Amino acid sequence: MLADKAIHWPKEDALIVSDLHFGKGGHFRRAGIPIPRGAFINDLNRLKILLETFNVSKVLFLGDLFHSLNNSECEEAGLFFKALDGISFELIPGNHDVLSLEKYGQLGLTVLGEDHRIRNFRFVHEPVDPVKGFFLFCGHIHPGLVIAGNRIPCFWWSQTQMVLPSFGSFTGSVRVKYAPGDRLYGVLENSILEL
Numbered sequence: 001m002l003a004d005k006a007i008h009w010p011k012e013d014a015l016i017v018s019d020l021h022f023g024k025g026g027h028f029r030r031a032g033i034p035i036p037r038g039a040f041i042n043d044l045n046r047l048k049i050l051l052e053t054f055n056v057s058k059v060l061f062l063g064d065l066f067h068s069l070n071n072s073e074c075e076e077a078g079l080f081f082k083a084l085d086g087i088s089f090e091l092i093p094g095n096h097d098v099l100s101l102e103k104y105g106q107l108g109l110t111v112l113g114e115d116h117r118i119r120n121f122r123f124v125h126e127p128v129d130p131v132k133g134f135f136l137f138c139g140h141i142h143p144g145l146v147i148a149g150n151r152i153p154c155f156w157w158s159q160t161q162m163v164l165p166s167f168g169s170f171t172g173s174v175r176v177k178y179a180p181g182d183r184l185y186g187v188l189e190n191s192i193l194e195l
Contacts, residue, residue: 005166007162012058018062018094059090120135124138154187156178156182
């Protein structure tokens with residue numbers, strides 16, 4: 001788990017991220033709401049730094065890579081993906097990923113099935129019922145917790161699944177209702193703290 005709200009998986013030479021919601025600012029601007037581009041630029045730069053730091057060959061997006069319909073931010077993200085020849089960008093579609101398969105291909109992405117499996121791990125967008133013998137990784141709910149009156153994103157681990165925080169800066173988080181035995185890992189500025 002990384003303080004940049006991602007998971008580095010060295011054995012698969014992969015980075016796992018969820019809920020970037022690229023294009024969300026553009027979606028609001030299209031509706032006449034003046035949202036600055038800062039969140040998108042920041043998120044793209046954070047992703048770039050992670051790729052440079054870990055030098056992975058694959059990025060697995062656990063859904064909601066894009067927020068809605070195609071816009072300039074989606075196109076800019078596509079240029080970023082296509083410029084990195086040695087990296088495979090793979091998307092497990094989320095409920096916000098509404099572009100066509102052809103468009104995802106044009107943006108430099110490979111679209112996987114909604115229940116992608118590697119060895120004894122499952123990768124989906126939103127939490128689903130467990131399958132015996134598989135540990136689940138997902139996103140969708142943007143887990144968070146409250147510390148001293150401040151809501152912070154967190155990784156939510158249980159015996160059957162890990163729910164990743166949303167990578168996007170313009171997404172927020174939802175306080176999770178966890179069960180006894182679950183673990184929450186708060187994302188602080190430069191570290192992860194088990195709570």
